[in-house]
Amino acid sequence: MKKKYLFLILIVSLLAPVICFADEPSTLDTVKQELQTNINIVWTCIGAFLVFFMQAGFAMVETGFTRAKNAVNILMKNLMDFAVGSLAFFVIGFGLMFGTKTGWFCGTNLFCMSGSETNSWDFTFLIFQTVFAATAATIVSGAMAERTKFVSYLIYSFVISLVIYPIFGSWAWGSLFKGPEAAGWLEGLGFLDFAGSTVVHSIGGWLALAGAIILGPRIGKYGADGKSKPILGHNLPIAALGVFILWFGWFGFNPGSTLAGNASIGYIAVTTNLAAAAGAIVAMIVAWIIVGKPDASMTLNGALAGLVAITAPCNAVSPMGAIAIGSIGGALVVLSVIFIDKVLKIDDPVGAVSVHGVCGTWGTLSCGLFNTTTGLFYCGSFKQLGVQAIGAGTAFLWAFGLGILLFLALKATVGLRVTADEELKGLDLGEHGMEAYSGFQIFSTT
């Protein structure tokens, strides 16, 4: 008995300093809070760096799906839309998107991050949002590949990161930084887009559609009878590497959008991965049925379709729901690529409109169906689905409408398309005066 008491006294005396701390709850809470804040910053930065790497993914996918004579051009477009977009978003875009609003339209302060302290959360948030803006911008380069004037593309990159992306973003995500006084009207309606199926992907996809329409198809894409002809991508291994990089980057895109280091990261990584896997499988099967072979380029698009679709609902659906959403995305992308190519006769060399526009819209709507609290399949109400449709429809009108105006304006001023002669020789020589594969024998007559 005595021994037991002695032991207890020893324990208590050892714990004394800790217990003293516990007597002051404010100190412990401060430590906990500071720790959580730092974990949030570290995780959000890791997310941002992963999403930055998606630029490399886009560059590789687009290079692989197009011809060798235009590889330098597409790499330059992917490099420069990030560079131009980063500056434009820092100076103006971020303020329009996250600044406090005086009306409903857009933010009106925070330009050049004015008012932010050096070592605050603000800059972590800025870098995360910058790489998102750049993702929306770079989607367009693939759809406009192999025929767009480089200088026009630079101007387009500037405009999307400066106003088109941020203003729509402020309607859906405005309150993420400054709270209610910066909230947008779409989030006011209850519009859900966790990581950007609409805000990032549909906006990019519908701008890509506008660009591809105003540009017209590449020379040789459609015969005199209007029949679609294939223009083969020159490097499927590089395209596949790009898709793997994008899939990897998506683990920053979706789980990173928690902006917090907590258990939901792992859950969102699972829903994201399941949707991507289901998308790849279903796209492969649908392509196999339609064209008779498991087309690699379609299957690669299918993985991306699943990823784009799950981006909006990734935090709010069950794993089975994620599989369903990815599967439908995978089927949609194959049908959409064929429909846009053969029926609409719009030349989108990499399938950007189908992957990002169509599947982004599907993902946004799916959040109104599969959301485990407000979705139609769980609570029986159409309300969420209706709000999602309003958001997705607004994104289409905004991005496609402004896209048409922007590209028409570029066409009328600096010109949107290179000369036919330059297009045939390749934009690498025409726009950049160099070749991608000097020393290799490239044998191509198209």
Add this chain to the structure above:
Amino acid sequence: MKLIIAYIQPHRLEAVKTELAKHDVAKMSVTNSLGCGAQKGYHESYRGVEFDVNLLKKVRLEIAVNDTFVDTTVNAIIAGARTGEIGDGKIFILDLSECIRIRTGEKGGDAIG
């Protein structure tokens, strides 16, 4: 002297080289080429669009020989390249007016062998 030019299926090149080596023909030039003939290409599909590939990948062999070696060489090429299917290729034989070895300046039959 003759110049033998043969267009063969790319995947028969190894067999043709083996046959030629068996008959002591060790000198040749090989280039990749595209061409079409009775085989009429094949069907491919890319991103859901089907198309005909008309120009097929072939391998072009050039072998310069003395007149006495023509039959041996031709027979060796046929032995290696023939599958009996359309697309096995063709052999052309041309007169060769001169042959000079750059290193030694030898001419004619001496230079070829």
